[in-house]
Amino acid sequence: MNLFFVDEKRNIFKTYDDLIKDLNGKDRIREKIYFENPYDIFKELIYSMAMGSPVELIDSDFSKREIENLPMDYDEIFKEKPATKLDIKDFHDLIKRINKNKKSWGLALYTSGTTGRPKRIVHTLDTVARSVKVCEEMRKKIWVLAYNPTHFAGLQVFFQAFFNRNPMIYVFDQDRKKIEPILQKYKVTHISATPTFYRTFIPLVENSILSVEVATFGGEKFDPNLEEKLKGIFPNAKIRNIYASTEGGSLFGAAGEVFEIKKNMEHLVRISEEKELLIHKSLLAPSTEYFLVDDWYPTGDIVEVVGENKFKFTTRKTEMVNVGGYKINPHEVEEEIMKIDGVIDVLVKGRKNSAVGNILVAEVVKNDEETEEEMIKKIYEVLSFKLQKWKIPGTIVFCAEIPKTRTGKKVRT
């Protein structure tokens, strides 16, 4: 028995044979993947690869409003087309089909854009799985999936595990107190998660987890305290830090906070005079929505050079706020709050937070008809239907006026 996917929360245990059976049983295909169940997401994704049919991946917790903002017709996302039944013999046959059809396959992802509307990025199998290592050494590994399955980092874990026929144990929305027992039970060897995810389950770990060989964290600013904690919990593990983006994929790795630009990447990475990290367009997944400067993509990350081909991240140049690994555009949140009756003006900004990196704070100017308490209740009620939880401000404060610059822009610092 060769396990493929385990999700104890939903009582799903699938082997690679089960997966193939499920794929062979399908006679309908989707162009858009929008499922709550992570197994359904991966099954549909693999099916689209086997069929060589392009597909779009949409966050399962996107609201109707967020989908319409992509822009996309809400009813379209549930549409299915009839498809020829597959007759996949085994895992090798499945991989053969995926490779044969990879030229016609594409994966569209949506990432937070600077305009208030998400950017559409289309990956090929080569760009989305660029950092995947398929080799004998990786055959016996066991992965934990602790990222959102529709986000780039989650997909990296999926592709790495899948192409090596490794088991993938899903814990992203698992009760945190069950994570240690799950890691112990399945003898997980590889874990990759955001610092925020690690922080929520570390205090509940009672015994060291000896099976873990590599623990990776990425998606947020490096946290040296967390690195020390991880060494204690995973005493046999190498601790790695990774820099990846939906646009460029996995680009750099680091031990600690110092990232190294490998020799083969030297000519594709530059640091501008303003110390911004620039990535050559050849590293990017295709999209018509990039803002390029002479073939170079400004990442918005400000870095400090600390040696030859070595750098560390210092800050972000853009207004995007990283909350627990989710990059959020404050304008999108402001737009929703402004629609609420009684709100005159609003400013949403990030505030540093040691639990999730940054938290959103909303400064609201309201009319006199409602009390502050009533208005807070109303805002949370409305936003909980319209936005993903990460986009909802952690605190709301009231003020008489939102400070503006001379050109009329809201002051966000």
Add this chain to the structure above:
Amino acid sequence: MTEILLKIINEILDRNGKESLQTLDVQLSLRNDLGFDSLDLAVLTVKIEDQFGIDIFQNGIVDKVYEIINVVSRSE
């Protein structure tokens, strides 16, 4: 301090549609007993910081209510 802490915790429970606490048991685990996720913990941190001027997560990871009380007491 316990009263303020109870008020803050109840605000977060209320936002999550959960029942408020009548009293604050210091042995309660934020994650296990109250079901706080990382965002709830972040909100708790910010609200405590605004009230007491201390970041409870700054020097480590807290989980039990008494750990919060200890961190805040040490700073006062």
